[in-house]
Amino acid sequence: IPLRAASEAAFALEPHIRAHALGALLAQLTMPxxxxxxxxxxxxxxxxxxxxxxxxxxxxxxxDRTALVRAALRLRRE
Known part of the structure; x- marks a missing residue:
């Protein structure tokens, strides 16, 4: 795969990767x-x-990540 094609694929996947990372962080912050x-x-x-x-x-x-952390930690305190 040429480097340019790999870069374009990575940019196309970025929203999905970001959503997965935020979901994983939310799970980590809300577990016991x-x-x-x-x-x-x-x-x-x-x-x-x-x-x-x-x-x-x-x-x-x-x-977005900072906002998620603040919201999750605020919910933990309630």
């Missing part, structure tokens, strides 16, 4: 026990390996 959020994972973070994941976290505006 203590939910674990590691090093700013309440926000979208696209660092894969060293040294990228050692850079300071650049906080930006809230995104």
């Amino acid at each position: 026990g203590v939910p674990e959020l590691y090093q700013n994972t309440e926000r979208e973070y696209r660092a894969l390996v060293d040294p990228d994941n050692r850079a300071p976290f650049a906080a930006g505006p809230d995104d």
Whole structure:
């Protein structure tokens, strides 16, 4: 598969991947026990390996993931 075709396929799948990731996060946050959020994972973070994941976290505006975390944790408190 040429790189360009793979990139186009990845972009086409991004909404589905995002929905799956948000669903998995919601399941994690609503299961019994203590939910674990590691090093700013309440926000979208696209660092894969060293040294990228050692850079300071650049906080930006809230995104869908942050809103989901806030809502799920608020529901846990109620």
